[in-house]
Amino acid sequence: MAGSLTKAEEGTAAAVDWSDEAVIYVNGVRRVLPNGLAHLTLLQYLRDIGLRGTKLGCGEGGCGACTVMISCYDRTTKESQHFAINACLAPLYSFEGMHIITIEGVGDRQRGLHPVQERLAEAHGSQCGFCTPGFVMSMYALLRSSKRPPTEEQIEDSLAGNLCRCTGYRPIIDAFRVFAKTDDSFYTGSPSENANGQAICPSTGKPCSCRNETDVGADESSLLSSVKTYLPCSYNEIDGNAYSEKELIFPPELQLRKYMPLKLNGFNGVRWYRPLKLEQLLHLKSCYPDAKLIIGNSEVGVETKFKNAQYKVMISVTHxxxxxxxxxxxxxxxxxxxxxxxxxxxxxxxxxxxxxxxxxxxxxxxxxxxxxxxxxxxxxxxxxxxxxxxxxxxxxxxxxxxxxxxxxxxxxxxxxxxxxxxxxxxxxxxxxxxxxxxxxxxxxxxxxRPFEYVKEFKQAHRREDDIALVNAGMRVHVTEAEGNWIVSDVSIVYGGVAAVPLTAAKTEKFLVGKKLDNGLLDETFNLLKEDIPLAENAPGGMVEFRSSLTLSFFFKFFLYVTHEMNIKGLSNERFDAANMSAIQSYTRPVTVGTQDYELVGQGSAVGQPMVHTSAMLQVLSVV
Ligand SMILES: NC(=O)C1=CN([C@@H]2O[C@H](COP(=O)(O)OP(=O)(O)OC[C@H]3O[C@@H](n4cnc5c(N)ncnc54)[C@H](O)[C@@H]3O)[C@@H](O)[C@H]2O)C=CC1
Ligand SMILES: O=c1[nH]c(=O)c2nc[nH]c2[nH]1
The missing domain is CATH 3.30.465.10 (Uridine Diphospho-n-acetylenolpyruvylglucosamine Reductase; domain 3)
Structure with a gap:
């Protein structure tokens, strides 16, 4: 249905046939979104229509309890794409023409548990159950979006936006590790061996004994590890069908559906536009200079929810x-x-x-x-x-x-x-x-350019999913002059230390024309302290620590460049091997954890590693 034009839009070259018909699919069911919901997030809508398995946690995109999977169709590659998002910040109408899969669409009581859900329940990966649907959805989206089985690193990366505050990450990661099919032998029951005849772990590629632990029928009085439940979950136990036969497909209607420019309304006079052309966007912006452009809404959503910001006109520029x-x-x-x-x-x-x-x-x-x-x-x-x-x-x-x-x-x-x-x-x-x-x-x-080096720095309270205490970007270009390699151009910029990213201007000026050597460091540090002052009461606190970070980032950068130049034979500056770790980028090995416990057979469930009775319901998110 075409929307009527407002006065401001009348008589212009870019007058558009705006539509107010918004169609989405949720778990395979077609839904025509009524006009008037522009103020709603996807999460509010899902819960309003009775899909309450998706939880509201932090409400600001930080905990992942509201994770759902979005599928859209790429008309160029003719493939559907799937990705996990936080429904708590997602504006409902942003998903017009897309398919939303929630925890209810992954498995339910009638169809049974999806292998992802089954694994999490069996591996003791839920306790209170609140974060559980978010973890399931992140893992599910990873599997649906991967052409090949993901690696263990990819599995852990995909869970970085999901917080758990009671179960603990070990059983959750253990539960999902089985989906990282890195070695076929893991599935055929004959693990590969190294030259010494030791079994090689299909997950880590290192000698281990996990093949023995997959033997569920092992002597129960022995010390057992919780990893014994690593079994493939390629089918559903309820009716024995391969679960893939039940996977929700991308709706054919949406493959064919033509995108329309959208104009919809919301509570309190909110207007929401989705132009399809730059010309339409610029025209809207000329009609409404105060209009808020929206893409991910991960900042605007926080402003409107927690900072009382109100935007009357929103223009979604995703299309x-x-x-x-x-x-x-x-x-x-x-x-x-x-x-x-x-x-x-x-x-x-x-x-x-x-x-x-x-x-x-x-x-x-x-x-x-x-x-x-x-x-x-x-x-x-x-x-x-x-x-x-x-x-x-x-x-x-x-x-x-x-x-x-x-x-x-x-x-x-x-x-x-x-x-x-x-x-x-x-x-x-x-x-x-x-x-x-x-x-x-x-x-x-x-x-x-050749001999130009750039490096990034970030220090936060924790590595994954956290804002920086201090971050930085540094670049140096060295050129040869009279047999010496000297700094011809340098940039040193810090974030988290002022209202705007701060350039260390005096330091940059000092370094230009100099040969990078250890003798420069003291003077450079003094200048950096002048360039990046942090007052005692600076917002963010921890000023001594943050101040020392600004220096240590530069020191790391200096070491990195010196090392690169030494390798290329451009410099023979002394490089202390003890400093090597300062220039190696941090790579965290995949998480490994085991839990050993003694089974005491006393004729009761006490002390037995039994799946708790709510687990099957929690992974379906029906409790
Ligand atoms: N909630 C969270 O957990 C996290 C939030 N963020 C924030 O989310 C933001 C990421 O981007 P989105 O979600 O896409 O932002 P958004 O859709 O919330 O828009 C952010 C701001 O950028 C403006 N903007 C966007 N595109 C523009 C353009 N082409 N021209 C002029 N203004 C434009 C918007 O009007 C708005 O003021 C980052 O700014 C970051 O601060 C980042 C990480 C985590
Ligand atoms: O640049 C950013 N990085 C982040 O990790 C982040 N979190 C919130 N806001 C953020 N901005």
Whole structure:
């Protein structure tokens, strides 16, 4: 049904036939969304229609209890794509034309448990059950989106946005480890052996004894490990059918459905638009200069829920192709502002694999930082432009855009494009160089030159899914002059230390023209302390610690560059082997944990590793 045009929209070239018909599928069931729900999140809607298995935890995208799987159809590749998201921040209408699968769509009492649910229950992976549907959905989305069985690392990464506060992560990870099919022998019952005849663990690739522990019928009086329940779960025990036969498919109607520009309303006069063309977006922005652009809503959602922000007009720009550019160009990469962070990760990996390493030092640093940016569910929706324009003082990427000499392309409502350097874009606390009639179009990330090194830094209370205490982006370019390799250009930018990312200007000036050697360090540290002052009462506290981080990040950068230059024979600066760990990027081995307990046969359930009676219900999220 076509929506009527407002006065402001009348008589313009971009007048559009806006539709107010919004169709989604939820667990295979077609649902026409009524107009008037623009103020609702997906989570509120799901719970309103009786699907209460998806939980409201923190409500700000941090705990994963509200995880659901979204499927959409890529008309270019003709494939459906699946990803886990947090329903608590997701604006309902953003999913028009998509399929939402909730915990109820994965398994239920009639169809039985999905193997993911079955594993979690059997491996004692639920206790109070509140976070359980979120874990199931993250694992389910990973399996549905993986062409090959995921690795154990991928499984753990996919759970970084899910918090558990009672069961503990060991049994949860143990439960899901079986889906990391790394060795067929694990499934055939004849594990491979090394030259010494020791069994090789199919999961870790190291000698172990887990094959014995898969023998459920082993002597019960012996010491047993909880990993004994590692059995493949390829079928459902209720009726013996392969579970894949019951997997919800992407609805054929949605494959064929034509996207329409949408105009819908919400409570209290809220208006929600989904333009399909840049021209439509710019026209809306000219009619409503105060309109809020929305992509992932992971910042705007927090502002409206917790900071009393009210936005009357919201423009969802997820379907504007010009904002989704991901292009390799002669001078670097062009990255559209609406590109999701997970898409950017995938793209950067491809670019790094294809191009020479000297060109992609910036790409590697950004990819390195994205690994620790929030959790999977947030990265699946949050966008490059959303992070830049939020201009959060702790943004993980903004110091890097500045340090890498990135440029931002900005377009106004009259289609004029201007380019500014990232370094000049952040004006004050959450204030950027954008006029009311302008939007961010894209980011241009230049290739690095030979002998140019870029590195990312972040320190948080915990590595996964946490905001930075201090972060930084650093870059140096060295060139040869009279037989010496000297600094020709350097960028040192810190986040988390001021209202905007802060450039260490005096330090940069000092370093230019110098040969990087240990003798420079004392003076550099003194200048850094002047450049990055942290007052005793600075917001965020822990000033001594944060101050020392600014120095230690630089020291690590210095070591990294020195080491790289030594390898290339450009320098013979002393490199103390004890400092090696400072330059190695942190890689956490997959989690390994065992639990040993003695079974005391006293004729009762006490002391027996029995699955508790609520487990089957908790993994279905019906309790
Ligand atoms: N809730 C959470 O757990 C987390 C939230 N974040 C935040 O989420 C944001 C990520 O992006 P989204 O979810 O996509 O943001 P969003 O849809 O919430 O938009 C964020 C801000 O950017 C503006 N914006 C977005 N694109 C724009 C463009 N092209 N031109 C001008 N302004 C534009 C929006 O109007 C809004 O003010 C980051 O800024 C970060 O601060 C990041 C990690 C975790
Ligand atoms: O750049 C960011 N990185 C994060 O991890 C994060 N969490 C909330 N907001 C954030 N911004």
């Amino acid at each position: 504007v192709p010009e904002l989704h550019t991901l292009r390799v160009e002669e001078d670097g990469l062009q990255i559209g502002s609406a590109v999701r962070l997970a898409q950017l990760q995938k793209f950067l990996k491809e670019v790094i694999a294809e191009r020479g390493s000297h060109e992609t030092s910036s790409c590697q640093a950004i990819l390195g930082q994205l690994k620790w940016f929030a959790g999977t569910q947030v990265r699946n929706v949050a966008s490059v432009g959303g992070n830049i324009c939020t201009a959060s003082p702790i943004s993980d990427l903004n110091p890097l855009w500045m340090a890498t000499r990135a440029k931002f392309q900005i377009i106004d409502v009259n289609n004029n494009v201007r380019t500014t350097v990232a370094k000049d874009f952040f004006l004050g606390y959450r204030e950027v160089d954008l006029e009311a009639d302008e939007i961010l179009l894209s980011v241009i990330l230049p290739w690095t």
